[in-house]
Amino acid sequence: MKLYYYPGACSLAPHIVAREAGIAVTLEKVDLANRTTETGANFASINPKGYVPALGLQDGSVLTEASAIIQYLADNQANTDLAPAHGTMERYRLLEWLGFISTEIHKGFGPLWNPSTPDAVKAATKERLATRFALLDEALGKQPFLTGDKFTIADAYLFTVVNWTNFHGIDISSFPNLQAFQARVASRPAVQQALEAEGLTKKAA
Numbered sequence: 001m002k003l004y005y006y007p008g009a010c011s012l013a014p015h016i017v018a019r020e021a022g023i024a025v026t027l028e029k030v031d032l033a034n035r036t037t038e039t040g041a042n043f044a045s046i047n048p049k050g051y052v053p054a055l056g057l058q059d060g061s062v063l064t065e066a067s068a069i070i071q072y073l074a075d076n077q078a079n080t081d082l083a084p085a086h087g088t089m090e091r092y093r094l095l096e097w098l099g100f101i102s103t104e105i106h107k108g109f110g111p112l113w114n115p116s117t118p119d120a121v122k123a124a125t126k127e128r129l130a131t132r133f134a135l136l137d138e139a140l141g142k143q144p145f146l147t148g149d150k151f152t153i154a155d156a157y158l159f160t161v162v163n164w165t166n167f168h169g170i171d172i173s174s175f176p177n178l179q180a181f182q183a184r185v186a187s188r189p190a191v192q193q194a195l196e197a198e199g200l201t202k203k204a205a
């Protein structure tokens with residue numbers, strides 16, 4: 001399998017999951033501005049959506065959308081705790097978190113990446129994110145990971161997007177449980193390996 005990625009982007013979540021699951025993936029870096037990959041391929045022809053992550057599968061097809069890719073990787077490894085079995089209430093709880101992370105946190109950062117976003121909009125974006133961080137902080141005060149005692153794909157995704165606070169100068173020290181979660185996840189060997197492979201070790205939480 002080949003993971004098309006950009007350092008520190010949401011593609012870090014499937015990268016972490018692959019390493020946690022012990023699945024060998026080839027990494028191919030994408031120049032998002034020029035829509036080309038590091039081997040010179042036209043990324044638009046690989047993923048017409050134009051964004052990472054994209055996972056090239058053995059049969060030549062490509063799977064996109066972070067939430068789908070991390071589930072695909074976890075479900076490929078039946079013996080891991082990375083995702084509860086389909087059809088269980090635990091799986092729906094996982095999906096509940098994935099939806100929250102994708103729409104409220106991942107896309108919640110959206111305006112901050114655009115240099116032309118007015119300062120007032122940036123401030124409002126950070127305020128809205130803070131309300132979501134408060135919910136996460138409360139949840140993570142009760143248990144070490146989002147769904148309980150075990151690290152799952154939702155934790156890999158959350159870590160990846162909350163790590164963006166480092167790129168936008170957002171202080172999360174008023175959310176101590178969330179801050180401790182970031183440090184807890186960062187210290188996992190698979191996460192360290194993924195950060196190092198993407199050249200991000202110094203910027204990690």
Ligand SMILES: N[C@@H](CCC(=O)N[C@@H](CS)C(=O)NCC(=O)O)C(=O)O
Nearest residue numbers: 009010032050051052053065066067
């Ligand atoms: N809906 C997609 C969004 C992916 C996404 O936002 N990718 C960003 C990096 S985190 C990207 O590649 N942006 C470049 C672009 O859209 O041109 C998903 O959940 O995977």
